Amino acid sequence: MTFVLAVDDDPAILRTLRINLRARDYEVETAGDGRSALQIVDEREPDVIVLDLGLPDVSGTAVIRRVRATSNVPIVVLSARHESDDKVEALDAGADDYVTKPFGMEELLARVRAAVRRGGTAPAPSSAVSTDGLVLDPEDGTATRDGVEVHLTPTEWRIVAALLRRPGRLVRQTELLRDVWGPAYERETHYLRVYLAQIRRKLETDPAKPKHFLTEPGLGYRFVV
Template sequence: MNKVLVVDDEPALARALAINLRAHGWEVVTAADGRSALEAAAGEHPDVVVLDLGLPDLDGTEVIAGLRGWTSLPIVVLSARQHGEDKVEALDLGADDYVIKPFAMNELLARLRAAVRRSQAPAPEESVVVAGPLEIDLARKRVSRDGADVRLTPTEWSFLELLARNVGRLVPREQVLREVWGPAYEHETHYLRVYAAQLRRKLEDDPSHPRHLITSPGLGYTLQ
């Protein structure tokens, strides 16, 4: 199921959107201002953001800039302003699409689907990544080792998923911290060690001599 973050300061509209989106199979989280939107984007890992311009605390463009600083997560902007430069500005800042209020629900749904599809397309994304005795099913968020299911915590999964999507490639430490914990955690390298150790204990035959979750000191981690 795809997850969408709805950012809107009008409770009525936010609730209406949430109900409609849930009815169409989306998992919905909401935020009422820019600050909590940025937090939620980092903490909830949505697949797409619906962003209403004109929030109480931050300008909508600041929210876009704040997100684009660390993620390419698709953003669909929602606005009542029919004319003017803000549409162009939002797109140039890195928004992915723009819908004018009032809008037809099925149009918004189509644009969300398009945004998510685009963002996922470039990852050729076999939904199951195999590494030795490990099978990582990205779509179902499941991992098995020698055929037996392995239970992971949300953070462990997020870490492993990132490595799996770049299987065979070295993923830099900063990228792991940014994408798993959020942009404010780029220097919390201790987390990496703790979670790498936890994953190894669950996934490796000999956790102290890992063969699949490999550390490159000072650089990052590789799944192979």
């Protein structure tokens, strides 16, 4: 049974989430603040976390960073903050998805299902690539930069693997979003901007002047050996 941790300071939202998730055979535990959520994660890692950003003690973004220090569990942010900067900050901290309040329960449940599927899916096998001190092996899930191992999250690996499968080719934004997140995400282009920036910080010698993970403005991305 899939274990969902729902974190929100609004008891009515927690009650709604608990009822709807349990009705669909999810195991659900709830927390009303960040410290309680982190304690639950320490005791038993969920299969997915649904997390509000506006918590009364530890901010939701801080919770994401704390969780990401030890775990790759999928995190779906649920927040009343609509500004793109808040979305970018949450995604940059390590969230996998972002749903704004007020939300439709069916949409949220679809996002939870997608996050669970992605969390259990490794990147598609691809031949290892070695170039300019960078070694990427999606099949083994290992990356090194100048001999030093680099940790990539599952979402970052899915993006890297999708680009490695098409070396030198332009991968359009909609195609990459569909490959990594699914067809419902084809308009979420800001996800790609955030994650490609993270990938460059980890893998490029000079992230400001990337040589391998290139952007074609308004079109998509390509990996160049």
